[in-house]
Amino acid sequence: MVTLLGLTDVTASRAECCTPLLREPLGQQDAEQLAVTLKALADPARLRLLSIVAASEGQEACVCDLIDPVGLSQPTVSHHLKVLTEAGFLTRSKRGTWAYYRLRPEALTGVADLLAT
Amino acid sequence: MVTLLGLTDVTASRAECCTPLLREPLGQQDAEQLAVTLKALADPARLRLLSIVAASEGQEACVCDLIDPVGLSQPTVSHHLKVLTEAGFLTRSKRGTWAYYRLRPEALTGVADLLAT
């Protein structure tokens, strides 16, 4: 169920798929790809998590600092972070007992570019 | 269930909500608003409909021209167009027997701005 396979981690610029959306009609595959990416963003909890991480020092935060602000259970927060990571919006790095999630701004600007063309 | 109430139709520039997403943590209400808007986009059929309308003359198309390209039933297409319209991405105008849907580009650029800040 990993969405971003194939290309190694050199997914530098445009994070996900596809064609610009406003130029020519999207093919079925491109549409599904972009929909998966947008679906990862289309949730209040995930948007809040993303914004909290973005506003943190180094655009990075550990799970323990995210649970209270969003007011959800630890498993639920962990689940949302996984979804965001698989969609390419966050990266995970474990240091000691804690798991730190860092923002990938290119992913957000990539989606924005696709929408605005 | 209409999402854009309050403000009249002078929703000129930023189409939907809220705060820029990357600056400070999103409040619960802002997050829900933005999620509703993104959820309207996060569907393959709706993305294809949007791109077809966008690529049409005058960025406008009638329902009858949209059914075959997306390969869905007429009620389903009608449903998706309603969702997109309520989210502010399309406007509807009935002329004669046909219903024409026109793109609102500002809505897309508005969302893009919120994501890219």
Add this chain to the structure above:
DNA sequence: CGAAGATATCGATGAACGTCGATGCCTAGT
């Protein structure tokens, strides 16, 4: 090694969603 804490995974549950066929409404033409 054993205990404690942080995080991920699992299984279950209730709600939301995409899809369709059937039907209703409205407009245009006969």
Add this chain to the structure above:
DNA sequence: ACTAGGCATCGACGTTCATCGATATCTTCG
């Protein structure tokens, strides 16, 4: 007035998803 066609609404069905409690995994500390 009746018919035909375009579109919206309704009701139903199956799937997806957000959420949680329980549990497993791993790391650090005593």
